[in-house]
Each structure stands twice: as C-alpha cells, then as structure tokens.
Amino acid sequence: MTDAAVLSVRNASKSFGSRRALDSVSINVRKGEMIALIGPSGSGKSTLLRSISGLQTIDPGEGRIEAFGESVQADGKISSKVREARIRIGFIFQQFNLVGRLTLFSNVALGSLGRIPFARGLFGAWPKETQAAVMAALARVGVAEYAAQRANTLSGGQQQRGAIARALVQKAKIILADEPVASLDPVSARKVMDILRDLNRVDGLTVVVTLHQVDYALRYCDRVVALKAGKIVYDGGADGLDKTRLIDIYGPEFEDVFWEGAPK
Template identity: 45%
Template sequence: MLAFDSLTKRFGANVAVKNVSFSIDRPMMVGIIGASGAGKSTLLRIINRLTDATSGKLEFEGRDVLGLKGTAKREWQSQCAMIFQQFNLVPRMDVVSNVLHGTLNRRSTLATMFNLYPTADIHTAIAILDRLGIAEHAPKRAEALSGGQQQRVAIARALMQDPRIILADEPIASLDPMNAQIVMDALRRIHEEDGRTVIANLHTLDTARRYCDRVIGMRMGKVVFDGTPEQLTTGVARDIYGADADFSESATSTSIDTIETSAARAIHAAEAIA
C-alpha cells in the first residue's frame, strides 16, 4: 500500500528524517515511537504533504505521492486524514460543524463561505459522533468539551473525510489516562471495523504494545527498529531512546494501573519519611 524509499527531509543543516525506507503492505495499525526530535512528526507531515521531502520516494499503491500537485494533492490529503495533539478544532463553533469541516475538500467555495451542508452530510456527521459516543454534544461549542471529547471530535472530523489512512500525531499526549484509553480504543476500532490504516506517533511504550500491530522506532531521523509489539523489549527501547540502564518504562506509562501503583508507592514513601 504505502512504500517509503530513502525518504529524507532537511531543514538547513539539520536532517529531521534520514533515509527512511519501509513499506506497509496491508491495512494495519502502526505506532511510531522515539524521543522528541526523532523525526516522527515530520514523517507524518511528509506523508500528508504538509511539508515536502528533500529527497527520496513515497508511493501509495504505486502512485508517486511526492509528485502530486493542485487538485491531485488535495485529493490525496483527503485520503490521509490528520489528527493532531492539540485537536485543531474551531473552539467557538458547534461540534457537528467542526466534524463537517472534514468535507471542505469536496465542497464549493460558495458553500464554504455560507456554511451550507447537505442534509445527508449532517446525518453522517451525527452518526459518526454517535459511533464515538459523543452525539449528545453535537450542538455544543467545541470549547465546552473536555480534552478527551475534543479529540474524539477531531477523530470524527477525520472520519468525515472517509480516508484510506489516518495519521495521528501524538493523539493522547495531552490527555489523562482514562481519556487516552478511550481515544486509543476508538482508533483501534476504526482500524478493525473499517479496514483503515492508522499510523500514530506515540510517546509511551505500553500504548504501542497494546494497540499496534507494528512498531517503528526512530532515533535522530533514522528508523532504528521495525518489528512487532512483542519484539519491543526494554533493551530495544533503551536503544531507540538512547537511554542508559536507569531507563524506566513506568515513568512514561499511560496505564491507569501503573500510574495508580506509582502514586501509591510515592504516598507510602512520604508517610514512611514522616
């Protein structure tokens, strides 16, 4: 489906993505992990054509993605929807209108100016919100929702595009553990039920292991690991993050049980000192 061949992106003297080569041959859920600055976000932006590669190739079903221009580029961007860490919603606009923004690429300029949507699209938007468990919030302003709810609205907007690929850039980085689990469960269901490829930049190893079929590890712009969640051992994680023997996975865990256990230990330690 999606093939990367020596993909490279330079920003002046800095190489953000360096000779990345791998392929995704069927719909799956892929997690990309690595430290800040590893090149994860830049890679997703290249896929969606939000930024251009310096060199290399990117093909989707044999089609040259990097060579697309004009209408063809916009069509491609509608086929690989982006979900961002900070949601990128219009805060003062109602939820259903935010979702309907997923249709902007196929609407006329006049319809966009006057905020006119076909009845069928409105029904589809509400059905998607219902699927994500937030249909009752459709008439509310987006800013009135919690962070987890807003991220589900962003997912609904992406689904409104009916994409082949969903790109999620740190989709749970700003969420609490409960909402992080709800959002990741939703992305996993979308992959399984719809057969869509989901590529998510993740900052926690337990999330990558639990939800992904495949994990890509990046360090300093390079792919340094490509394997199954079972192959992502603590030793491998140390290599990906360039960490020493003191590296602890629990410090970055989004698991509710792990966080509660860590909090309990901290309380016991404080009580012992007191």
C-alpha cells in the same frame, strides 16, 4: 510501491539547517495495518507523518512518497496530484485543530469540504447526506450529545474524538495521528486509542500513530517503527521490542522510567 502498500516512503530525507530530521527513511504501510511510530523527542516521528501527508516537503533528491499509488511528493516538490491522495488521508493533530468558535457539529462537517461545493460549507448549508454522516460519526466516537456545543467549551478528550469524527466524515481510508493522546489525561487517552483501534479492526482503516507512550504502542499496535536521530532503527512486531531494544532506542535513562509489567 508494492501492490499491498497504501503508503510508500522511499529514501526520504528532511533537513532543518544543519540538523537532519529524516535520514534516508524508507517504509511501506499495508492496507489495514495499525502502526506506532515511536522514538525519543526529535527523532523524526512528526516530520515523517507530516511528510507523508504532504504538509512538509522532503529534501530535493531521490526521496519520494506515494499514497494509493499516486505521488504525494518527490525531489522536494509536492505533487500536483496531492489533493487526490489527501482527500483519503485524515490527519489527527495533538492539539485537535478544531475551530473553537464553531460547534462540534460544524467542525466535523468540515471533513466533507473535499466533496461538496465550498460555498455550501462556508455558509453552513450542509447537505442532508453530510448532516447524517456527521451525527453518525459523532455517535461512533461517543460525543453526539455535544454536537451543538462550541468546540472550545469541550474537554480535550471530547475535542480529539471530534477530530476523529471529522476524519470519518472525510471518508478517510488512512488516519495519520500525530501524538493524539499527548495532552490528554490517562482515561481520555485510553478512550481515544480504543476508538482508533476499533476503527482499524472493525472498519479496516489504516492507522499510523506517533506515540511517546511506549506502553500504548505495545498494547494497541501490532507493528512498531522506531526512529532515532532520523533513522529507522526498528521495524517489526510489538512483541519483538524487549527491554534491551527499548533501552537502545531511548538510552539508558529509559530503564529508570520502565513501567511495571513491561517486557523484560
């Protein structure tokens, strides 16, 4: 792991039966970067993100993943120190991953469980510090007025902003976001991406986000990593992804859906 890297993936492979979802993938993520992971469906984006967080084990062998200088996993086994790394990594899921029957406030407060006694969280006896942090996080993402509402009564965009607030209460230094706008309408999607970019630029959080919307990747992220059939086929600046490269990544059909105003 390099001195500047907060995440390091080395020769990581992952197989599901005969299909290799990741094929000797290596990538370093530096502190303060905002990186888009793009590629066709099934290219390995989500598998890579889940492997980085330790939610998915990689294949046995020489592959290893580190976060903040601590091992997350190696040789197909999750490290005994993974909890120390995970507490600083917030994971944003496509389907929000909120508890529908709980209020938005309680869902966001769950982000503090790694730092307070479990029993206090179980009974909702949140310390004053946590309560203040929850309301500040909800205000930061623009949904403080919905704090008392049950999560399942909120829109998708409001729930996703709540999920980001939970990562803030967790005091995450890295946010891994797996297709965070895939199920949102265009307006809500832009709001979520604006929040992620603001947290990156203003707060200095490191953000790695998987996206199907290539235009969002180019608009919001300075660095883009493209996967195809489990391999990294591009890793560089967003300005280096021209139409020819994108067609090579996604196939000739990509030109048929190429959006107006995209790179030529």
